Amino acid sequence: MPRRQKTLRRQVLGWLFWPLLALWSVSSVIDYDIANRFVNLAYDRVLLESALDIGRQVKVLQDRIYVDLPEVAVQMLQSRESGRLYYLVTGPKHEYITGEPDLPPPPDPFSERVNYYDEQYQGRPVRIVTLRLPLETGKTESMVMVQVAENRAARNEFARQILFRMVLPQALLIITAGLMLWYAVGRGLAPLGALRREIESRSHRDLSALPLEQTPQEVRPLISAMNELLARLSLALAAEQRFIADAAHQLRTPIAGLKTQTELALRQAPAGEAHATLTQLHSATQQATRLVNQLLSLARAEPETGRVHTVEPLDLVQLAREATAEWVPRAIEGNVDLGFDTDTETAVVTGDPFLLREMLNNLLDNAVRYTQSGGQVTVRVSREAGKPRLSVEDNGPGIPEAERDRVFERFYRVLGTGADGCGLGLAIVTEIAQSHGATVKLTPAPTGTGTIVSVVFPAWVGHPVSAAR
C-alpha cells in the first residue's frame, strides 16, 4: 500500500481536526449529561404532581384505606401524550390498595418522603417516583406509599433532541473551520505553486536567482538558501565550462604541431612500413583534432550561466543553404551527393546564428561522414504544423532502433560504422537545439536505409523579416 504523502495542508488540517474532534466528543458527553439532568428535572416534577394528585385522593374510612380516583382521572393518567402512567398505592404494611400490583418496589423503602429511581417495567425502562404520605388517622407510623411510573421513552427522546440541537452547530463549526483552513492553506501556499511553475518552466541552464517578492515571509529563508545554492552551482558550472574550453584551446597547439609534422613526414617518407605508420598516426591526429573542436563546440553551446547568446530573427532557409554549400566540397571529396531542398520561401527562427551554424555543421558532418561513397545527403527546410523544421536526411547505413536514443549521449558511437567520429556531434546538436527551444528527432528514412535527423523550432511569433544576416 502506498504511503500517503505528507502535505502541509493535510498536516495542518490534522492538527486542527483531531483535537477538535476529541473536544467535541467530550463536550457531547457533557452536553448529554446536562440535557438528561434538565429533562429529568422537568419530567420528574410532572410525575410528582401526578403522585401528589393521587395522594390527595387517599382516604380512610373506618380504618380502611382506599383511594378515591374518579374514572376520568384514571383515564387521564393512562392516555397522556407523553406516555402512559402506571401507579400503585400501598398501605403502611405494604398491603396492596390500588393500581398495578407488579410495579417494582423502591430500592430503599424507608428513605425520603419523595424518592425517584429508574427501573425496568414490562420490559421497558421506566422512571418511578415514590411518595410517602402520613395517614389522616393521626398515627404517625401509618404511612401510605404512592408510586407513579412513567415510560422513559418520551424523556429520552426529548434529551436526544436537546443534545442534537447543541451538538449539530458545533459539528458545523468544526467543518466550516476545516474548510476555511483548507482554503487558507491553499491560498497561503499559492506563491509556492507559482514558484514551482517558475522553476518547472526554466531551462536547465537558467541558474538565475528565484524571485523573492511574492513569497510569504516564512518561505523566504528557503528561497534565499536555494538562490545561494543556485549561485554556487552556476559558478561551479561556469568554472567547469571554462576549464573544458581552456583545455581544448591548450590542446589545439600541440595537436597542430603533431598534425603539421605528420603531414610533412608523410610526404617525405617512401612507401613502406614507415609510411603506413605515419598514415595511422595522421588519422589519429585527425581524430584528436575533431574531438578537440567538438569539445569546444560543446563548451560554447553550453553557455556559462548568465552569458546571453546573441539572439536575433534569422532565416533558416538562407542559413541552411549557406551551410550546406560550404559542405559541398567535402561531400564531393567523399563522393557523396549533397543537396538542398525547401518548400518554403523563408522560415524565420530566433537564435544565435553562430550556434545554429555550428549545429548544422555537426549534422552535416555526421551525415557526410557516415554515408558511404555514392550515397546521398539532403538538407531540407520545411514546415511542420506551422513550425520551421530543419532536417538532414541520408541514405547511409542507418541507426538501429535500439541505439536511436543512445546516439544523443556524449561519446556514444554506433558500433561497426568504421568512421572515425568521436560521438559528440549529436550531443552538440541537442544542446544547441534545446537552447533554441527546438526539439531533435531521429527517424529512419522512408526509403530503405538511412536516417533523418530533424530539428523542429518553435513557431516565430514576431513580424516577418525579409532577410536575416
Place this chain on the structure above:
Amino acid sequence: MRILIVEDDSVIADGLTRSLRGADYAVDCVNSGAEADHVLAAQPYDLVILDIGLPGLDGLEVLRRLRRRGAAVPVLMLTARDSLTDRVKGLDIGADDYMVKPFDLRELEARVRALIRRGQSGGASALTHGSLVVDTAGRRATLAGETLELSARELGVLEVLMMRSGRVVNKEQLAEQLYGWDEEVGPNAIEVYVHRLRRKLEPAGVSIRTIRGLGYLLEKDPNG
C-alpha cells in the same frame, strides 16, 4: 618569395618552415611578438604567417603596428581560438586570411600561394583553371592557348564560377552578375548558359557540377 613565420610553438614553426622551404620559399622564423615587430620594421616580406597567441606582444598587436606603418604585406593569421569575435577582430585589424589550429598543411600551402599571388598582382585580371584562362579585363577566354568562342553572358557565368572555383555558386549570384547588361536573367536562362558552357568546356576536362537545390560548382583544378 620571402615569408616570415611568427610562431612560438617550436614544433609548428619547424613544420611550417620545412614545408614552405620545400616549396622553394625563403622562410624566416621568429618566436615572439617583439622580435616579429622588430624584423617586420626592418625587412620587406611577401607574406607573414602570424600566430595570435604570442607571449608578450600578441599577434593582433604586431598586426596593428604593421598596418600602422603602412605595410600592405598579406598576413595569414593562425589562431587556437575560433570564436566569431576573435575572427572578426583579426580581419578588422587587417589580416587577409585566418586559419584555426589545427590546420591542414595542404590547405595552408594553398592559401599561402593564393595570398602571395594576390599580393603580387594586386588583384589579377586573369583567372586560370588548369589550361583554361579567362582574361577579365580583355573579356576573352582561352583553352590551352586557343580562343574559346563564348557569348558575353557565357563568359560572365564562367568568370563567377572560376572566381569561386571549388565552391558552390547559386543561381542568384550568377543572375546578379549578368544583370545590368540588359533585361533580367531568369533561372531557366542560367541553366541554358551553364549547359552551353559545359558542352564547350567538357572536351578540355573542365566540369561544372550541378548541386541539388544550391547551384553550380566548378570542380577544383587538380593542379591548382
